[in-house]
Structure formats: C-alpha cells, structure tokens
Amino acid sequence: MEHTYADMSLFLLIITVLLLFLLVLVLVLLFLHRRKQLKHSELLSAIHSLHDQQSLRLQLAVQEETFAYLARELHDNVNLSLTLVKLHLNGFRSRLNAGDQAELNNSLLSLDNVSRQVSQLAKSWNTDVLESRGFLSALQAEVERIEQLGACRIEFCTRGEPVHLDNKKEIVVLRLIQEAFNNILKHANARNVRLQLSYSHCRLEISINDDGKGFSMNDLTSEAYRKGGKSGLRNLQSRIKLIGGTMQLESYPGSGTQLLFTIPAPPAGLEE
Numbered sequence: 001m002e003h004t005y006a007d008m009s010l011f012l013l014i015i016t017v018l019l020l021f022l023l024v025l026v027l028v029l030l031f032l033h034r035r036k037q038l039k040h041s042e043l044l045s046a047i048h049s050l051h052d053q054q055s056l057r058l059q060l061a062v063q064e065e066t067f068a069y070l071a072r073e074l075h076d077n078v079n080l081s082l083t084l085v086k087l088h089l090n091g092f093r094s095r096l097n098a099g100d101q102a103e104l105n106n107s108l109l110s111l112d113n114v115s116r117q118v119s120q121l122a123k124s125w126n127t128d129v130l131e132s133r134g135f136l137s138a139l140q141a142e143v144e145r146i147e148q149l150g151a152c153r154i155e156f157c158t159r160g161e162p163v164h165l166d167n168k169k170e171i172v173v174l175r176l177i178q179e180a181f182n183n184i185l186k187h188a189n190a191r192n193v194r195l196q197l198s199y200s201h202c203r204l205e206i207s208i209n210d211d212g213k214g215f216s217m218n219d220l221t222s223e224a225y226r227k228g229g230k231s232g233l234r235n236l237q238s239r240i241k242l243i244g245g246t247m248q249l250e251s252y253p254g255s256g257t258q259l260l261f262t263i264p265a266p267p268a269g270l271e272e
Helices: 002-090 098-125 127-133 135-148 167-188 217-221 231-242
Strands: 153-159 192-199 203-210 246-251 257-264
Touching (some): 135 192, 167 203, 167 231, 217 246, 231 257
Antiparallel strands (some): 192 203, 246 257
C-alpha cells in the first residue's frame, strides 16, 4: 500500500512538472510569436514610411523641375514677348496726339512693371539663384518681391547665428516659406506679416505670423477639409515632413494665423 501511494505521488509530480514545462513552453512560443509579429509590423511600417518618403521626394523633384522650366519660360519667352509688345507700342508714338501719348506712356509703364514682376518671379522659382546668392539673400529677395506686390507689409528678422543646411533642405525651406506666403496672399487678407528665423546649434525655427482674418481650427477636421480643402496646409505638412521637421498652427477667426516650423539642423562642424 505504501508503494502504491509513493508511486502515485511520483506520478502526480511527474505530471505536474510536465504540465509546468508545457505551460512555460507555450508562454515562450507565444512570446516569440508576439515578438515576431511586432518586428513584422515594424518592418511594414518602415517600408510604408520609406515608400511615402520616396514618393514625396519624387513629387518634390518633379515640382522643382517644373519650377525650373517655368522660370526659363518666363525669363526667355514671356519677357521677350513683353519687350516686343513694348517696342510695337512705341512705334505708334509719332502717330498719336499729346493726350494719347500720355495714355501710351502709362501703358508702357504698366508693361515695365509686369516685366519686372515676371523677372522677379522667375528668379524666385530658379534654385540657381539660391545656390549663387545663399539662402538668406534669396529669402530676402523673395520678401522684397512679395512686398512690391503691395498686398501686405512684411517684417523679416533673424535671431542667433545662422546654421548651415544642405542645399536640398534649404530649397525645401524656401518653398515652405513661399507656400506660406502664397496662402496668406490668397486667403488671409492680411496687412502685416512677421517672418522670423531663430537659429540654435541644433535646430532652425521659422515663425510666420499674420494679422489676417484667420479661421477656426475646427475647420481642419471638417469633411470639406478631408475632401480637398486647405490644400496649401497639406503641402506645408508634406514638405516639412520630408526634412524631418514639425509644424504647429494656431488660428482664430479675426485674429490672424501663427505658423511655427521646427527643423533639425546639424551642429556646427557637422554640416552635411
């Protein structure tokens, strides 16, 4: 009887150890499976992110090629056509009386103004200007071009020691600012805009504040926005994402809009 009891205890002990072993094995297998799932999910996420980045880079490259083509067309063909029109109009001067000549002079002045604006627009689209003049000089020229349109007054200032960005990143930043000003001119009805670049050893902050009509932030979650409204804001978000930056936006009806871009920059001596 004692042997039977001992055998039963041993049997129960073996069964218990086996069950514990199986339980541990199942837990280990579940853990390994879960870890494999997480790695697979991370890999898919990385692939999707890489695909999005490559698609965005391709899109922006096509846009830059388009800008370059339009800049050449504006400079070479449109400006030439305006010059020919001006010469043609000047040919009528001797046939006109004093009053008509005054009207002709006004028309010629308007043509000169259009030709000058076309030239400035072509330069703003041409990245060669940025490479030859430098980022801040090209940005200053863009600010002056927009101010000459007479739509708003722009206060432009910088803080800190400028940190060098690689050329491709500077092109994206310039297009960011151009897009932001384009949105202001089209939608804000602003009279005053403040553009500030704040440099530190590891980042560049760009703030653009206007005193325009503003809008409700709730509009950004509306169905109309998701279906295509505020495309300018989506362009800004795409561009800033490409260079690893962030965008913050605040706006209220009647109180203008504040944009803040934060862009990582290499420390001094580690420029790309």
